[in-house]
Amino acid sequence: MLTGLTSTRIRGGVHAEERKANTAIQSIVTDFPLPKTLYIPLQQHVGKPAEPLIRVGEQVLKGQLLAYSQGMISAPVHAPSSGVILDVNDYPAPHPSALPIRMIVLATDGKEEWLKTPELGDPFQLKPEDISLRVGAAGIVGLGGATFPTAVKLNMGRENRIDTLIINGAECEPYLSCDDRQMQERSEQIIDGVRLMLHGMETHRAVVAIEDNKPHAFAAMSAAAAPFTEIEVIQIPTRYPMGWDRQMIRYVTGREVPVGCRSSEIGVTIHNVGTAYATHKAIRHGQALVSRVITVSGGAVARPMNVEVPLGTLITELFNFCEVDIQQTARIVMGGPMMGDSLPHANLPTVKATSGILALTSAELKSTDEQPCIRCASCVSVCPAGLRPLDMANRIRVNQLDAAVDIGLKDCISCGCCSYICPSNIPLVQYFKYASGEVAARQQAQHKSEQTKRLMEARQARLERIAQQQLEDEQARIAAKKARERLQAEQQESTA
Amino acid sequence: MMIHHKPSSGAHIGVNKSVGQIMRSVVFALMPATLFGLACFGWPAIFLFIITVGSALLFEAFCLRLKGRAIRPVLDDGSALVTGWLLAMTLPPWAPWWIGVVGAGLAIILGKHVYGGLGQNLFNPAMLARVALLISFPVEMTTWANVSPLFFSQSPGLIESWQITFSGLTQLDAYTSATTLGRIKTEFSQNRLLPDILSDYSAVLNFIGWTRGSLGETSTVLMGLGGFWLIREKIIQWQIPLSLLATVALLATMFHWFDSDHYVSPFLHLNSGALLCVAFFIATDYVTSPNTPTGQCVFGVGCGLLIFVIRTWGAYPEGAGFAVLLMNSATPLIDHYIRPRIYGRDRKGKPLEIPK
Numbered sequence: 001m002l003t004g005l006t007s008t009r010i011r012g013g014v015h016a017e018e019r020k021a022n023t024a025i026q027s028i029v030t031d032f033p034l035p036k037t038l039y040i041p042l043q044q045h046v047g048k049p050a051e052p053l054i055r056v057g058e059q060v061l062k063g064q065l066l067a068y069s070q071g072m073i074s075a076p077v078h079a080p081s082s083g084v085i086l087d088v089n090d091y092p093a094p095h096p097s098a099l100p101i102r103m104i105v106l107a108t109d110g111k112e113e114w115l116k117t118p119e120l121g122d123p124f125q126l127k128p129e130d131i132s133l134r135v136g137a138a139g140i141v142g143l144g145g146a147t148f149p150t151a152v153k154l155n156m157g158r159e160n161r162i163d164t165l166i167i168n169g170a171e172c173e174p175y176l177s178c179d180d181r182q183m184q185e186r187s188e189q190i191i192d193g194v195r196l197m198l199h200g201m202e203t204h205r206a207v208v209a210i211e212d213n214k215p216h217a218f219a220a221m222s223a224a225a226a227p228f229t230e231i232e233v234i235q236i237p238t239r240y241p242m243g244w245d246r247q248m249i250r251y252v253t254g255r256e257v258p259v260g261c262r263s264s265e266i267g268v269t270i271h272n273v274g275t276a277y278a279t280h281k282a283i284r285h286g287q288a289l290v291s292r293v294i295t296v297s298g299g300a301v302a303r304p305m306n307v308e309v310p311l312g313t314l315i316t317e318l319f320n321f322c323e324v325d326i327q328q329t330a331r332i333v334m335g336g337p338m339m340g341d342s343l344p345h346a347n348l349p350t351v352k353a354t355s356g357i358l359a360l361t362s363a364e365l366k367s368t369d370e371q372p373c374i375r376c377a378s379c380v381s382v383c384p385a386g387l388r389p390l391d392m393a394n395r396i397r398v399n400q401l402d403a404a405v406d407i408g409l410k411d412c413i414s415c416g417c418c419s420y421i422c423p424s425n426i427p428l429v430q431y432f433k434y435a436s437g438e439v440a441a442r443q444q445a446q447h448k449s450e451q452t453k454r455l456m457e458a459r460q461a462r463l464e465r466i467a468q469q470q471l472e473d474e475q476a477r478i479a480a481k482k483a484r485e486r487l488q489a490e491q492q493e494s495t496a
Numbered sequence: 497m498m499i500h501h502k503p504s505s506g507a508h509i510g511v512n513k514s515v516g517q518i519m520r521s522v523v524f525a526l527m528p529a530t531l532f533g534l535a536c537f538g539w540p541a542i543f544l545f546i547i548t549v550g551s552a553l554l555f556e557a558f559c560l561r562l563k564g565r566a567i568r569p570v571l572d573d574g575s576a577l578v579t580g581w582l583l584a585m586t587l588p589p590w591a592p593w594w595i596g597v598v599g600a601g602l603a604i605i606l607g608k609h610v611y612g613g614l615g616q617n618l619f620n621p622a623m624l625a626r627v628a629l630l631i632s633f634p635v636e637m638t639t640w641a642n643v644s645p646l647f648f649s650q651s652p653g654l655i656e657s658w659q660i661t662f663s664g665l666t667q668l669d670a671y672t673s674a675t676t677l678g679r680i681k682t683e684f685s686q687n688r689l690l691p692d693i694l695s696d697y698s699a700v701l702n703f704i705g706w707t708r709g710s711l712g713e714t715s716t717v718l719m720g721l722g723g724f725w726l727i728r729e730k731i732i733q734w735q736i737p738l739s740l741l742a743t744v745a746l747l748a749t750m751f752h753w754f755d756s757d758h759y760v761s762p763f764l765h766l767n768s769g770a771l772l773c774v775a776f777f778i779a780t781d782y783v784t785s786p787n788t789p790t791g792q793c794v795f796g797v798g799c800g801l802l803i804f805v806i807r808t809w810g811a812y813p814e815g816a817g818f819a820v821l822l823m824n825s826a827t828p829l830i831d832h833y834i835r836p837r838i839y840g841r842d843r844k845g846k847p848l849e850i851p852k
Contacts (some may be wrong), residue, residue, distance in 0.1 A: 222801050246839060256848060258840050259838070259840035259841050261847070309502065331508060336590065337506060338509070341504055341506075342505075358508075366509055366510030367510075367514070371514075372613060372616075373615045374518075374615045374783055375782045375783045375787065377782065378517070380788060380836065381789070386503045386837050391787075392830075400603070416507035418502075419507040420510045421506035421511055422510070423511075423514050423515050423518055425514070427503040427505065429506055429507070433505050
C-alpha cells in the first residue's frame with residue numbers, strides 16, 4: 001500500500017552514517033552499580049516543574065513520590081532508589097548552559113527497597129481514564145526525547161477519538177540504539193504497553209513503525225504483536241529524521257498535521273517504544289518511572305553500551321563505568337548527534353529525556369571552520385519541514401529576526417539536517433535557536449513593557465479618580481458647611 | 497553578533513564535503529576538456545590559460561588584502577581558481593594576454609568582490625567578464641584559431657606562439673576563421689541556405705572537439721562526461737542542465753521542422769561543447785542560480801529559451817553568456833516566488849485546514 005507513495009511521503013532528510021553497530025549488538029547492561037548520590041531535577045518534562053513534598057533528612061523508598069505535578073501539563077518525580085534526602089537546592093542542569101535548576105539530592109542506602117503498591121487485577125477492567133491517571137501518577141513522559149507528559153497525550157487521544165496510535169520505533173539518530181535493544185529484549189512488555197495505551201485512549205488500531213535498519217527488532221516486535229490483530233508492525237525506510245513525529249505520521253497515515261495543531265486533532269497520536277514499556281511497568285507492576293536505558297557511545301568510549309541507570313545518575317559515573325577517555329573527548333553530547341545538545345562538563349545528572357550520552361572525539365565532529373555561504377541549497381533540499389535555512393540564516397545574520405520569522409523560523413524543528421549537510425560548516429541550527437530565543441525574549445519584553453504601560457495608565461486614572469473624588473467630597477463638605485451655617489444663621493435670626 | 501567556537505546545538509556530525517572539495521571536483525570535471533583544448537590549440541592557448549587563471553588568483557589575493565582578510569585560506573577554497581578556469585575556457589584560444597588579465601580582473605573584482613565576495617554576487621563572474629570582453633573587444637573576442645595541435649609542423653612554434661600571445665601576430669588570418677555558428681550567421685546574410693553552408697560540417701569532429709571554438713569548450717563528449725560526473729557525484733543537480741538542454745532541443749526541433757533551410761537541426765545545437773559547458777558548468781553555479789528544484793527548472797528553461805533566441809536571431813552567435821546573465825538577474829525573483837511548501841502549511845503559508 002505504501003510503496004508507491006513513499007517518495008511523496010518523505011521530504012528532505014539525510015542518510016547519516018549510522019555508527020550504531022557496537023552498541024546494538026550487545027544486550028542492555030542492567031548491573032550498573034548504584035550511585036551513592038542521585039541528583040533528581042524537578043523539571044524533567046515539558047510544562048511546569050514539579051513541587052517537592054519531602055523534607056531534607058527524610059527516608060524514602062524506591063518509587064516513592066518526591067515531587068508532585070503542578071497544573072495541567074506537568075509530571076511528578078519519584079525516588080529512583082531508596083535512601084535519605086540530602087538536599088533540595090539548585091544544581092547545574094544537564095543543558096548546554098549548565099545553569100542551576102532545582103533538584104532533589106538523594107543519598108542511596110543500597111537496599112533498593114521498592115514502595116509497596118497494591119496488586120492490580122486485570123488492567124483491561126480499569127476505566128480508560130484510570131489508565132491515564134496511573135500513567136500520569138507514575139511520572140511517565142515521552143521518552144523519545146520530547147518529554148511531553150504521556151497522560152496528557154492519552155487524554156487528548158481519547159477526547160479526540162483518534163483512530164490510529166503510532167508507536168515510534170524509528171530511532172533515526174545515529175549512534176543511538178537503546179530503542180532497538182529494548183524492542184529486541186522487551187518486545188512483549190512493549191506490546192503489552194501498547195495494548196494498555198490503546199485501552200487508555202479507547203482506540204482500536206496501533207501501528208508500530210520501525211526503520212528497516214533494525215531487522216532483529218522488527219522480527220521480535222512482529223512476533224510479540226502476532227496474537228493481537230489490532231497491532232500492526234511495519235518497516236519504514238531508514239532516513240533521518242524519520243522519527244520526527246509529523247514526518248512519521250505523514251508516512252504511516254498519509255495525513256499532514258496542520259501548523260498549530262496537535263496530531264490528535266487529525267486522529268493520530270504517537271508514542272515512543274520506551275514510553276510504551278514504561279506504561280507497561282506502571283500499570284502491570286505499579287512502578288513509577290525511575291530508570292531508563294541510555295546509549296553510551298562515541299569514539300572516546302572504550303566500552304560503548306546500552307545501560308539501564310537510575311534517573312539522576314551523574315554522567316561522570318556513567319563515563320567511569322563505560323571507560324570513557326576524557327582526554328580524547330572533544331565534545332560531550334546528550335541525546336543523538338543530530339539533535340542533541342553539547343554539555344560543558346560531565347558533572348550533570350541524567351534525566352528522563354536522556355536517550356544517549358556521547359563522548360565524541362574531534363575526528364567524529366563536524367568542522368567548526370565557518371565559511372561564507374555559497375548558496376549551494378543543500379540545506380533547502382534536506383529540510384524536512386520545507387524551509388529555506390540559508391535565507392533564514394542570512395536574515396538572522398543581519399538581525400532581521402522578524403523577517404526570519406516571516407519565512408518560517410517558527411516551523412523549524414531543529415532536526416540538524418541543514419547543519420549536517422552544509423559544506424561551509426555554518427551552524428544553522430545554532431542560528432535558529434538563537435533567533436527563536438531572541439524573538440521570544442523580545443516578545444516577552446514587549447509584553448512586559450505593555451503591561452507596565454497599562455498598569456501605569458491604570459494608576460494614573462485611579463489617582464485622578466481619587467483626586468476628583470476628594471475634590472468633590474471637599475466641595476460637598478464646603479457646601480454642607482455653608483448650608484449648616486446658613487441654617488444656623490436663620491435659626492438665630494428666628495430666635496432673636 | 498555571534499561567534500561560534502563550539503556550537504551547543506546539533507548537528508555535531510556532518511558530511512565531509514567542504515567548499516574546497518566542491519570546487520576541486522568542478523576543476524576535476526573540467527580537466528579532460530581543458531587538456532584536450534590546450535592540446536588542440538597549442539602554446540598560445542597554454543599561455544593564455546596560465547595567464548588568465550594566474551591573474552584571477554592574483555586579483556583575488558589583492559581584493560582579500562584590501563579587505564584585510566587572511567589570503568591563504570580563502571584562496572584554498574578554490575572559488576577564484578574555478579572562476580579563472582571557466583573564464584579561460586570560454587576565451588578564444590589565441591587571444592592576446594591582456595584579454596586574459598582584463599577578463600580575470602572583471603570577473604574577480606567587478607563580478608565578485610564588489611558584491612561582497614564569495615556567495616554574494618548576483619551574476620556569474622566568468623560570464624560577466626566574458627560578456628564585458630565581447631562587447632568591449634569584439635575583434636579579439638571573435639578571432640577563432642584553427643585547430644593547430646601541439647608539436648604539429650603546421651602549428652606555430654614556441655617563439656611564434658609567444659608572439660601571438662604577447663605582441664599580437666599580424667598574420668593571424670592565416671590561422672583563423674569563424675566558428676560554425678558564426679559562419680552560418682555570415683553566410684545567411686549572403687542568402688545562402690543551411691544545407692549548402694553546412695556541407696563541410698562534421699558532426700564527429702564537433703563531437704570530439706576537433707573544431708574552431710573557445711579554448712576549452714570545443715569537445716561535446718568531454719564536456720558532457722564532465723557534467724555527468726558532477727551530477728553523479730551530486731555536486732550539481734540535474735534540473736538546470738536537463739531543462740536547459742531540453743528547451744534548446746525542443747525549440748530547435750520545432751523551428752528546424754518548420755524551415756530546415758534557415759534553422760539548424762537540434763543535433764547541431766546539442767552537439768556543441770559550448771552549450772554543454774553552459775548547461776553543466778555555468779548555469780549550475782550555486783551562487784547565481786535558484787535554490788529550489790522547481791526554481792532551477794524555471795531557470796534552466798529560461799536560459800535555454802534565451803540561448804536559442806540569441807543564437808538564432810541575435811547579433812552575437814556565441815552569446816550564451818547573455819542568456820545566463822539575464823537569467824541570473826531573475827534568480828532573486830524566482831527564489832521569491834518559487835519556494836518549498838512548509839510542512840503543515842499551504843503554498844501561501846497559511847496553516848492547513850483540519851480534515852473533517
